[in-house]
Amino acid sequence: MEIGWPTDVRHVAHVTFDRFHGFLGLPVEFEVEMPPRVPSASASVFGVSAESMQCTYDGKGNSVPTILLLMQERLYAQGGLKAEGIFRINPENDQEEHVRDQLNKGVVPEDIDVHCLASLIKAWFRELPEGVLDSLSPEQVLQCNSEEEFLELVTLLRPTPAALLNWAVELMADVVEEEELNKMNARNIAMVFAPNMTQMSDPLTALMHAVQVMNFLKTLILRTLRERDDVAPGDYTPYSSPASSGRHSDAEYYGS
Numbered sequence: 001m002e003i004g005w006p007t008d009v010r011h012v013a014h015v016t017f018d019r020f021h022g023f024l025g026l027p028v029e030f031e032v033e034m035p036p037r038v039p040s041a042s043a044s045v046f047g048v049s050a051e052s053m054q055c056t057y058d059g060k061g062n063s064v065p066t067i068l069l070l071m072q073e074r075l076y077a078q079g080g081l082k083a084e085g086i087f088r089i090n091p092e093n094d095q096e097e098h099v100r101d102q103l104n105k106g107v108v109p110e111d112i113d114v115h116c117l118a119s120l121i122k123a124w125f126r127e128l129p130e131g132v133l134d135s136l137s138p139e140q141v142l143q144c145n146s147e148e149e150f151l152e153l154v155t156l157l158r159p160t161p162a163a164l165l166n167w168a169v170e171l172m173a174d175v176v177e178e179e180e181l182n183k184m185n186a187r188n189i190a191m192v193f194a195p196n197m198t199q200m201s202d203p204l205t206a207l208m209h210a211v212q213v214m215n216f217l218k219t220l221i222l223r224t225l226r227e228r229d230d231v232a233p234g235d236y237t238p239y240s241s242p243a244s245s246g247r248h249s250d251a252e253y254y255g256s
Helices: 066-077 093-104 114-126 138-142 147-154 159-177 186-196 203-230
Strands: 016-018 022-024 055-057 063-065
Touching: 055 066, 063 066, 063 159, 066 114, 066 159, 093 114, 114 159, 114 186, 138 203, 147 203, 159 186, 159 203, 186 203
Parallel strands: none
Antiparallel strands: 016 022, 055 063
């Protein structure tokens, strides 16, 4: 059987594909059949590098994975900052697995338990192929005894880890702003975040390093809170969208 040339051909659309956004330019009648856009080049948003994910600029100009911003926005909208023990209390495992599956599809489910959201934010950092602070040796962190020395360490980070650290510190500072309700001060939130920022195979070394990382994070959080106090009332809101923000760049944040 011979296959002939196509006839009655019309050019109705120009469709392209890329690994971050999927099919672009599909006619409307086909778009409704497409699943939600997955915010990662892989099948999961956990355990993959930030560089391989769809990213968005946050209110400080940090390019961070969009899924983090979506989780943050939902956490704040559902009053998570005011929940006692936020980022400290563990959620039920079965709910967390369900939400993971939805997040991998690019969907943030409605009415998620705020402790589940907080736990998944920590898990995202913990499961990175390389910890945000892994490029800093334990010795470098251990030798820091002042805010200036900790800030100097931050300048040694590559752009992506620096942006993720900045985003996380802003998030933790937002939590501390509601300490009266959530009982999470700078030390408490730094303590629960610290183990998720580095990866070490030796448990004893990891434990000792986590204490130093906790002090590192606590120092950055307190600095951020002081800077916020210097801002005129009304100029700062806990969650600023990229479009509305006029806040400082990374270089200004980590400057003197």
